[in-house]
Each structure stands twice: as structure tokens, then as C-alpha cells.
Amino acid sequence: MKFNLLAIIALFISVLSFTSCTEDDEPKTLAAGEVSIEFDHVFGPNQLPFNLNTEYTHQRLGEKMTFSMFRYYVSNVRLKKTDGSWYTVPESYYIVDLGVNDGTHLHLENIPGGEYTDIEMMFGVDSLRNVSGAQTGALDPAKGMFWSWNSGYIMLKAEGTSPASSDGSFAFHLGGFKGEFAVPTVKAYSLGKLTVDGDREAEIHMVANTGRLWHEADGLAVRSTTHMPGAVAKQMTGTFYDGIVFDHIHN
Amino acid sequence: MKTYGIIGKTCLFFGLTVLLSCQGDRDTLQMRYPGYFPEPEYTFGNNVLTSEGFDLGKKLFYDPILSKDSTVSCASCHAQEHAFADHGTALSVGVGGKMGSRNSPAIVNAAWQTSFMWDGGINHIEIMSFAPLTNEVEMAEDMNHIIQKLSRNDLYRSSFQAVFGKPKIESQQVFYALTQYMAMLISDDSKYDRVKQGKSAYNEEESAGYSLxxxxxxxxxxxxxxxxxxxxxxxIGSKSNDTGRYKITLDDRDVYKFKVPSLRNVALTYPYMHDGSIRNLRSVLDYYSEGIRESDLLDPSLYKNGRPGIFLTEDEKDKLLSFLNTLTDFTFTTNPLFAE
Structure with a gap:
């Protein structure tokens, strides 16, 4: 009996120590933190740094253009964990706005701690929120990104001046969520490994080329305004969204 | 309290829901409508219907503070005595005397509407008011400025706080409150309704008109x-450059199409058609009977025996008019709950 008791104690101790060993080997639990997405903007094939109120020449069109406004919706961000599962950011709607301070920097708060390999986001606003009545936050119609007369979000607004335009200005309000001209586009990017752990920096850098609005579209001499959903909105946003690429991460 | 489509203070009547719906000392309201109505399109959802919310919406509806120069309110072009259509004007006048291009529609049973405006461009009642509030030829105001003005006003600030329990007024609350008022503008006590409910009977001419x-x-x-x-x-549309539904769908088949309006209270909503171009109901019947001209995109239901138009004798027009007058609901147009 005595032997048996000793054996049981020994076994118990070894189990305990085994357990504690496992704890030491496992990665410690990572704390929830902020993931930020910075959109850097460039213009044209030479990737000139893009700013408002600066004149650029569109290479394909040979037209000069100076932007006073550039805004677009990014929504429905999801992050893929190393185990292959996805974390969906709740109420994930943002306006990238080059006209406001820190407006190109999206702050995704309270993202669960862990390692992420991919990010998915939608450029534009999903159809459901276009038909769901009065919204708040980035989707507040008071933000000036909603058509009052033809319900739906203006998913991209680009305005400015150009000597190529007949009246000297241009204004493109592009959107639409229905049928063949639906603008919203989901894109996924591989990140390598992004670690979220409390206050540790987790920043994703994307690059968007504003000149790509006219990658295939007619120039400003032909068309200097569009304020509706349709083929033009689909084409211009399509080539712009296509050109939004992942650049690097800061961990 | 029986015929205006609302039962007040349902908090008193329901068990568990009472606890939930009476939070914040707000009294919930319920939509009430006759059993022969279909289910409404809009059932409030996140927009919790309360008597305080309804009252706030009504106050906003009648307040010209919502327009750019405080001269035009929603009620300027949507008058209760005309079933919330304009005061007999073809095209409504907005801020600075600017003229709209279409006739102000009645606001009647709006909770059942599947889309708003003559071209159906607006897809949800909650954001319906965004268009007239901001349109240059209507109230011409900016949403952010409206919120600033309301936030500066002590009465509004405390009302919004009481209804929505949030520290700041946001556009959603303005839209929600206006929706609470407009969605409750239920007309269901015309003679037609009373006949339907067995409380009244048509006279001979009305009865013949109903059959027609x-x-x-x-x-x-x-x-x-x-x-x-x-x-x-x-x-009607093909006389102007307003292409109607086409502007929204960009579908060639929708050129000159406009929404079929409800005929409830139709006797009060003159003049008629999307452009207010027909002055009285008899002339509308004349138009449908003898005025329609052949055109490519004319609605197929307007052809009878291969010819455009729905022919009516003068006697049939008299009878139809008698019936159409039974759709007038004076309980609705005089209901003090809806009045300023």
C-alpha cells in the first residue's frame, strides 16, 4: 500500500510538472490592440506622391489636373488568423479622405490579440447598408457621401480643376450597388505575419494610385462630371480599386 | 383615440415588453390599422416608436428651422387639410421662391410604400426627408447645419436627449423622429373604410362607381x-423632358414612367399627375378616357381593344367621381394628433 501511495504521489507530481512545462512552451496570450491601415496615395505610373491642390499631368490622357477633394469608402474589413479562421471587424465602415487630418489612416480598434496572415476589405459600401435607412458613423448621410435623390452611397468622390475640362473643373461622384454596375469590390491581400498584441504597433500600409480613375476612362475633355451610378462609375472605380495594393506592414 | 391609427401607452398593456419598452420613461406607441390592410413595409425596427419620438417628429415637421433661411417647413408643401399634399399648387415653392419640377405628393400610409418620390429614387422611409431638406429648390439646407441649429436650441436638445438618450444630436435621430411622425400618418377612416367595416353603406351612385x-x-x-x-x-410625361423612373434605373423601358399614386384622399390632393398638370379629378378622368395619345412606351394596361385610353361615358365619370369621393378621410385630415 505504501508503495502504491508513493507511486500515486510520484505520478501526480509528474503530471503537474508536465502541465507546467506545456504552459511554458505555449505562446503567451496576446492582448487585443489596434490595427491601423494607412493608405498612401500616388499619381500615375511614376508613382508621384499624391496630394490635394497639386497639379499632375495624367500620362495616358496628357491632361493636367489638380484635385481639391478625394474621398472613398472602405468597409467590411476581415483579418485571417494563422489557423485559417477569419476575424470580422464589427461595424467596419470608413471614409478615406485626403482633405482631413489623419484622414488616410483607418484605426481598427480592439482587434483580438494574435497573428494574422491576410486582410480582406471591400472598396465601397455593401448593398445591404445602401437600403437600410438612416445610418450613423462613417455612413451618416451628413458626411456628404450619400445621394439624397437616388438612395445609395457615393462610394468615391473626386473633384478639382483642369484646363482640359470645358468649364475648368471636374467632379466625379461615383457609386451604385445594383446589378451589373454595382461598384463595391472585395479584395484580399496577403500580409505575411501581422502581430496584434496590446499597444504594440500593427500597421498595414496600402498604396492607392488616384490617376487610375482614368486608366481606361475618357479624359476630362470628354467627360468632366459624373454624378450617378452606371457604366462610367463602374469603370472608373473598377480601375482605381484594381490598383490598390498592399505595400508593407510595421509590426 | 380610436381612428387615428395609434394606440397610446402600450406600456400599460404588455407584460415583459413593458420592462423593455418603457426604459428611459418613454411610452411606446404601436401602429394600428384595419385587418384588411397588408403588413406595412416599414415596421420601425431599430427606430423605437414612442409618443415622445412621434411628438418630436411632428415638431420638426412643422418647424421652418429645418430650411436654409427658416422660411419653409415640411408642412409648407405637405398640408394636413390636403392629406399632406400641397395647398392646391401644381409645383411647390421652396426657399427663395425657387420652383420644384414635380407636384408634392400626399403623405398617406407612407409606411406601406416600397419607394418614395415620383420616380421611386428613395428606397427607405428613414432617409426620405434627406432629399427635401437638402434640395436647392426645396429646403436647401445642409444636414450638419440643421444639427448645429437644433443643438443650439435648448428645447430640441432636451427633447432629442429624452427620446434617443444620446449625448449629441445626429442626423439619424432627426431622420428617425421625422419617420416616427410620417409613418404614423395612417388614413383608414374614409367612407370606403366604413363600408368595408360594415359601418356604412354606399349610395346608388357610389356603388355603381365602385363597380366601375x-x-x-x-x-x-x-x-x-x-x-x-x-x-x-x-x-403625361412625354410632354416634358422629365424622364421619371429612367433617371433612377437608366433602363430605356422606364422612360416617362412615374409612380402610381395612392388614391386615398384623392379629392383633396389636386392638382394631379407628377407635374400637377391636370387641375381637377374630372379632367383626370377626361384624360384617361379621351386624352391619351398613342406613344411607344405607353403602359399596356391603358390600351383597350387596341386603342389607347380607357373610355368612359359622362355618366360613368359621374359615378366614378362619387366613388373616388368616398376615399376622403376627414378623420385623418382633422386629427388633432397630426396637427401643429
Whole structure:
């Protein structure tokens, strides 16, 4: 009996120590933190740094253009964990706005701690929120990104001046969520490994080329305004969204 | 309290829901409508219907503070005595005397509407008011400025706080409150309704008119809401450059189509058609009977025996008019709950 008791104690101790060993080997639990997405903007094939109120020449069109406004919706961000599962950011709607301070920097708060390999986001606003009545936050119609007369979000607004335009200005309000001209586009990017752990920096850098609005579209001499959903909105946003690429991460 | 479509203070009547719905000392309201009405399109959802919210919406509806220069309110062009259509004007006048291009529609049973405006461009009642509030030829105001003005006003600030329990007024709350008022503008006590409910009976002429109506008009204006909410080309639009539904869908087949309006209270909503171009109801019947001209995109239901138009004798027009007058609901147009 005595032997048996000793054996049981020994076994118990070894189990305990085994357990504690496992704890030491496992990665410690990572704390929830902020993931930020910075959109850097460039213009044209030479990737000139893009700013408002600066004149650029569109290479394909040979037209000069100076932007006073550039805004677009990014929504429905999801992050893929190393185990292959996805974390969906709740109420994930943002306006990238080059006209406001820190407006190109999206702050995704309270993202669960862990390692992420991919990010998915939608450029534009999903159809459901276009038909769901009065919204708040980035989707507040008071933000000036909603058509009052033809319900739906203006998913991209680009305005400015150009000597190529007949009246000297241009204004493109592009959107639409229905049928063949639906603008919203989901894109996924591989990140390598992004670690979220409390206050540790987790920043994703994307690059968007504003000149790509006219990658295939007619120039400003032909068309200097569009304020509706349709083929033009689909084409211009399509080539712009296509050109939004992942650049690097800061961990 | 029986016929205006609302039962107040339902908190008193329901068990568990009482606890939930009476939070914040707000009294919930319920939509009430006759059993022969279909389910409404809008059922409030996140927008919790309360008597305080309804009152706030009503105050906003009648307040010109919502317009750019405080001269025009929603009620300026949507008058209760005209079933919330304009005061007999073809095209409504907005801030600075600017003229709109379409006739102000009545606001009647809006909670059943599937889309808003003559072209159906607005897809949800909650954001319906965004268009007239901001349109240059209507109230011409900016949403952010409206919120600033309301936030500066002590009464509004405390009302919004009481209804929505949030520290700041946001556009959603303005839209929600206006929706609470507008969605409750339920008209269901016309003579037609009382006949339907067995409380009254048509006279001989009304009865004949009803039969004619079912035969000749009910394809597009079916009971009990007297519209099928579709878009149709009646030939009226082709006289102007307003292409109607086409502007929204960009579908060639929708050129000159406009929404079929409800005929409830139709006797009060003159002048008629999307452009207010027909002055009285008899002339509308004349138009449908003898005025329609052949055109490519004319609605197929307006052809009878291969010819455009729904022919009516003068006697039939008299009878139809008698029936159409039974759709007038004075309980609705005089209900003090809806008044300023």
C-alpha cells in the first residue's frame, strides 16, 4: 500500500510538472490592440506622391489636373488568423479622405490579440447598408457621401480643376450597388505575419494610385462630371480599386 | 383615440415588453390599422416608436428651422387639410421662391410604400426627408447645419436627449423622429373604410362607381391602399423632358414612367399627375378616357381593344367621381394628433 501511495504521489507530481512545462512552451496570450491601415496615395505610373491642390499631368490622357477633394469608402474589413479562421471587424465602415487630418489612416480598434496572415476589405459600401435607412458613423448621410435623390452611397468622390475640362473643373461622384454596375469590390491581400498584441504597433500600409480613375476612362475633355451610378462609375472605380495594393506592414 | 391609427401607452398593456419598452420613461406607441390592410413595409425596427419620438417628429415637421433661411417647413408643401399634399399648387415653392419640377405628393400610409418620390429614387422611409431638406429648390439646407441649429436650441436638445438618450444630436435621430411622425400618418377612416367595416353603406351612385372602379382602375390602383406601387407611363410625361423612373434605373423601358399614386384622399390632393398638370379629378378622368395619345412606351394596361385610353361615358365619370369621393378621410385630415 505504501508503495502504491508513493507511486500515486510520484505520478501526480509528474503530471503537474508536465502541465507546467506545456504552459511554458505555449505562446503567451496576446492582448487585443489596434490595427491601423494607412493608405498612401500616388499619381500615375511614376508613382508621384499624391496630394490635394497639386497639379499632375495624367500620362495616358496628357491632361493636367489638380484635385481639391478625394474621398472613398472602405468597409467590411476581415483579418485571417494563422489557423485559417477569419476575424470580422464589427461595424467596419470608413471614409478615406485626403482633405482631413489623419484622414488616410483607418484605426481598427480592439482587434483580438494574435497573428494574422491576410486582410480582406471591400472598396465601397455593401448593398445591404445602401437600403437600410438612416445610418450613423462613417455612413451618416451628413458626411456628404450619400445621394439624397437616388438612395445609395457615393462610394468615391473626386473633384478639382483642369484646363482640359470645358468649364475648368471636374467632379466625379461615383457609386451604385445594383446589378451589373454595382461598384463595391472585395479584395484580399496577403500580409505575411501581422502581430496584434496590446499597444504594440500593427500597421498595414496600402498604396492607392488616384490617376487610375482614368486608366481606361475618357479624359476630362470628354467627360468632366459624373454624378450617378452606371457604366462610367463602374469603370472608373473598377480601375482605381484594381490598383490598390498592399505595400508593407510595421509590426 | 380610436381612428387615428395609434394606440397610446402600450406600456400599460404588455407584460415583459413593458420592462423593455418603457426604459428611459418613454411610452411606446404601436401602429394600428384595419385587418384588411397588408403588413406595412416599414415596421420601425431599430427606430423605437414612442409618443415622445412621434411628438418630436411632428415638431420638426412643422418647424421652418429645418430650411436654409427658416422660411419653409415640411408642412409648407405637405398640408394636413390636403392629406399632406400641397395647398392646391401644381409645383411647390421652396426657399427663395425657387420652383420644384414635380407636384408634392400626399403623405398617406407612407409606411406601406416600397419607394418614395415620383420616380421611386428613395428606397427607405428613414432617409426620405434627406432629399427635401437638402434640395436647392426645396429646403436647401445642409444636414450638419440643421444639427448645429437644433443643438443650439435648448428645447430640441432636451427633447432629442429624452427620446434617443444620446449625448449629441445626429442626423439619424432627426431622420428617425421625422419617420416616427410620417409613418404614423395612417388614413383608414374614409367612407370606403366604413363600408368595408360594415359601418356604412354606399349610395346608388357610389356603388355603381365602385363597380366601375374595380373594372377600369383597380389594375393600377388596387384596394385597400389604392396603388400597386408600380411605375407606369400614362403618356403625361412625354410632354416634358422629365424622364421619371429612367433617371433612377437608366433602363430605356422606364422612360416617362412615374409612380402610381395612392388614391386615398384623392379629392383633396389636386392638382394631379407628377407635374400637377391636370387641375381637377374630372379632367383626370377626361384624360384617361379621351386624352391619351398613342406613344411607344405607353403602359399596356391603358390600351383597350387596341386603342389607347380607357373610355368612359359622362355618366360613368359621374359615378366614378362619387366613388373616388368616398376615399376622403376627414378623420385623418382633422386629427388633432397630426396637427401643429
Amino acid at each position: 372602379f374595380i373594372q377600369k382602375c383597380a389594375t393600377c390602383h388596387p384596394e385597400p391602399l389604392f396603388t400597386d406601387y408600380s411605375f407606369r407611363n400614362t403618356g
